[in-house]
Amino acid sequence: MRISSRTMQLQWLTAFQRQQAAVSESQRQISSGRRIQTAGDDPAAAAQSVRLDAALSRIAGFAQNGVTAQRRLALEEDSLDKVTTALDRARELMIQSGSGVQNAENRRAIAVEMEEILRGVLATANAQDGEGRFLFGGSVVKQAPFTGSGGNVAYQGDSVVRGQRIAEQQQVAEGDPGSRVFMDIRAGNGVFSVAAAPANAGTAWFAGSAVTDRSQWVPDTYTVEFTSPDAWEARASNGDVVASGSYTAGSPVAFRGITATIDGAPAAGDRFTIAPSANQSIFRTLQDFVDGLAMDTGQPAGRALFQSRLNAGLQDIDQALGNVSLVRSEVGARLSAIEAQQDTGADLQLELTRSLSGLRDVDYAAAVSALEQQLTALEAAQKAFARSRAFSLFDVL
Numbered sequence: 001m002r003i004s005s006r007t008m009q010l011q012w013l014t015a016f017q018r019q020q021a022a023v024s025e026s027q028r029q030i031s032s033g034r035r036i037q038t039a040g041d042d043p044a045a046a047a048q049s050v051r052l053d054a055a056l057s058r059i060a061g062f063a064q065n066g067v068t069a070q071r072r073l074a075l076e077e078d079s080l081d082k083v084t085t086a087l088d089r090a091r092e093l094m095i096q097s098g099s100g101v102q103n104a105e106n107r108r109a110i111a112v113e114m115e116e117i118l119r120g121v122l123a124t125a126n127a128q129d130g131e132g133r134f135l136f137g138g139s140v141v142k143q144a145p146f147t148g149s150g151g152n153v154a155y156q157g158d159s160v161v162r163g164q165r166i167a168e169q170q171q172v173a174e175g176d177p178g179s180r181v182f183m184d185i186r187a188g189n190g191v192f193s194v195a196a197a198p199a200n201a202g203t204a205w206f207a208g209s210a211v212t213d214r215s216q217w218v219p220d221t222y223t224v225e226f227t228s229p230d231a232w233e234a235r236a237s238n239g240d241v242v243a244s245g246s247y248t249a250g251s252p253v254a255f256r257g258i259t260a261t262i263d264g265a266p267a268a269g270d271r272f273t274i275a276p277s278a279n280q281s282i283f284r285t286l287q288d289f290v291d292g293l294a295m296d297t298g299q300p301a302g303r304a305l306f307q308s309r310l311n312a313g314l315q316d317i318d319q320a321l322g323n324v325s326l327v328r329s330e331v332g333a334r335l336s337a338i339e340a341q342q343d344t345g346a347d348l349q350l351e352l353t354r355s356l357s358g359l360r361d362v363d364y365a366a367a368v369s370a371l372e373q374q375l376t377a378l379e380a381a382q383k384a385f386a387r388s389r390a391f392s393l394f395d396v397l
Helices: 005-032 043-097 104-125 178-183 282-292 300-360 364-390
Strands: 146-149 152-155 163-167 170-173 192-196 205-211 222-228 231-235 241-246 252-255 258-263 271-276
Touching (some): 043 104, 043 282, 152 178, 170 300, 231 252, 258 271
Antiparallel strands (some): 146 152, 163 170, 192 271, 222 271
16 A cells, blocks of 8 residues: 555644644643533533532522521611610609609600600611611511501501521521511510509509419409408409409419409409400500500509509510510521521532532643643654655655
């Protein structure tokens, strides 16, 4: 078989072009820092890189969700702190108003401050997140959740708890509806509440209450009536007498697993109502106290009635404080959960990034060494090609 000079030149040219392509590929990898540019470079590694990229994208999305929830929860926590401070001050004023040295003028001053506290709490309940969304409206974020004034405040939001997914299997609430924070608070001691009848003629007042045996408590509206200054009986809503006993000032009226402490000197016929706790808003609790400050306390019976109302109000505000404290603790727990997940996500992101780098990025030391070898081979191929191109039979004749 004859092999012409043309055939030899084409073979050398093909080899030369392969060397040039290898050099170009090495130069491209070194300049871009990427070993894989297309799936054809390494199909298996390219497929795995796509999966790792998708995982990193999901982690980044969860991290952003966490930042969003963290910001809104921090704003909620700040609002709840303001409400707590306001309620603490209101409680101080309530205790102060019960002092025997307070006159009508002093109580009017207390009422003015309480009204300011009430307006401040309402403003906080309508707080926004800086992006025009209300914090305490549930899923209703574009309109103020609370409308009205004084104790006649209505909730216009809903009970939806908005959530953010911060991991594949973890979702965290980014807020609490205002109905839970400000409106649906159990009055009294949380189980029942006590109120003195406005027509009471004696000087007895409600001092406190407790549940001694929850299993014996039968929810109903009971009337405790003093049949004489030293005796009482409790009647259920159907009129049946369920308990009775003698009375001494400061002793508890006890029946069906509860106690209600009455102090002072009752008159025959004086009554106190014991009813299951109903939901009451923070706004109503504050307004009831403002209204109570306007009561006539010039006579002993009026002072006793005011004291009963004051002590009932203190129970109500303690319930409000307890509710806000509970929500704040949950907000804190969510913030801690977000922070922990951010740490976990950052660690996972680092590991996936390392894995992706190992698949896709160039080993510069190896790439530079390979490039040097390829350049040497290319130079040799160029010299060989030049000599083969000029070589002929006449050179040896």
